[in-house]
Amino acid sequence: MGLRSLPEAMPYAMVALLGLVFGSFLNVCIYRLPRGESIVRPGSHCPRCGQPIAWYDNIPILSYLLLRGRCRRCGARISPLYPLVEGLTACLVTVAYARLGPTADFVKQAIFIMLLVILIFTDLTARRLPHPVTLLGTAAGIALSFLTPVNGQPVAGLLHRFGYFPREPIASFLGAVTGGLAGGGLFYGVGEAAYRILHKEALGFGDVMLMLMVGTFLGLPLLLLTILLGSVLGTLIAAPLELISPRFRHFHWPYGSFLGAAAIYAALGGGSLIDAYLRWAGLAR
Numbered sequence: 001m002g003l004r005s006l007p008e009a010m011p012y013a014m015v016a017l018l019g020l021v022f023g024s025f026l027n028v029c030i031y032r033l034p035r036g037e038s039i040v041r042p043g044s045h046c047p048r049c050g051q052p053i054a055w056y057d058n059i060p061i062l063s064y065l066l067l068r069g070r071c072r073r074c075g076a077r078i079s080p081l082y083p084l085v086e087g088l089t090a091c092l093v094t095v096a097y098a099r100l101g102p103t104a105d106f107v108k109q110a111i112f113i114m115l116l117v118i119l120i121f122t123d124l125t126a127r128r129l130p131h132p133v134t135l136l137g138t139a140a141g142i143a144l145s146f147l148t149p150v151n152g153q154p155v156a157g158l159l160h161r162f163g164y165f166p167r168e169p170i171a172s173f174l175g176a177v178t179g180g181l182a183g184g185g186l187f188y189g190v191g192e193a194a195y196r197i198l199h200k201e202a203l204g205f206g207d208v209m210l211m212l213m214v215g216t217f218l219g220l221p222l223l224l225l226t227i228l229l230g231s232v233l234g235t236l237i238a239a240p241l242e243l244i245s246p247r248f249r250h251f252h253w254p255y256g257s258f259l260g261a262a263a264i265y266a267a268l269g270g271g272s273l274i275d276a277y278l279r280w281a282g283l284a285r
């Protein structure tokens, strides 16, 4: 994309600003949902002194910088994760907008990205993937499959053999449902097998629910790419640390965070990665 003038840059600035505002709300979800607290009430307050946070101290990123990361009343440190989540959300939705423009696809991808940002950080900070988020996300993924198509190729190919040729949006709906069932089913199966063999819980039910949600948004091909990339990412981060420091040997790695990051990558650029691979393998032109 080449931005030559201010009017051309305006939509991007608007999307980035909205991303910051939504990111601020995602922070509330990330902090409160693992604790089972309401995300609506009470309003934001300092966790140490309980002081309600005024609107002018609650401006994304800016307030953190002006207050130098401390509560205005008691000086308690504010986690740098707050401005990080706000900035990250703004960046990711802006990238999605640059790729898709003002389309239904963009709205769907922005919703998916924001659900994943919540889950990446609840798993990172609390080792939780809250069911309200994954359940709502799964419902949203299936509902949005009627609005913008999910790749339903594998199941469509199977149905063609039986002489059934599903049309849109039914093909898209089937793509979302099979993606979800594959994601949830695969992780449930692997989790059960690992539990029988290792006699310890390798995958939590939160991971199963996460992959159910991811499958409904992405469909089967990108779901498989997510699992592959998530596992590679997890190994690349965990293996060296476990080798270097004994303190990481029995560390509970946030597998959901790795999978969430991989799912965002798959949503933003996975399609072109799969196309490039298929061309390289001579399976497509």
Ligand SMILES: [Zn+2]
Residues within 6 Å of the ligand: 046, 047, 048, 049, 050, 051, 071, 072, 073, 074, 075, 076
């Ligand atoms: Zn305080």
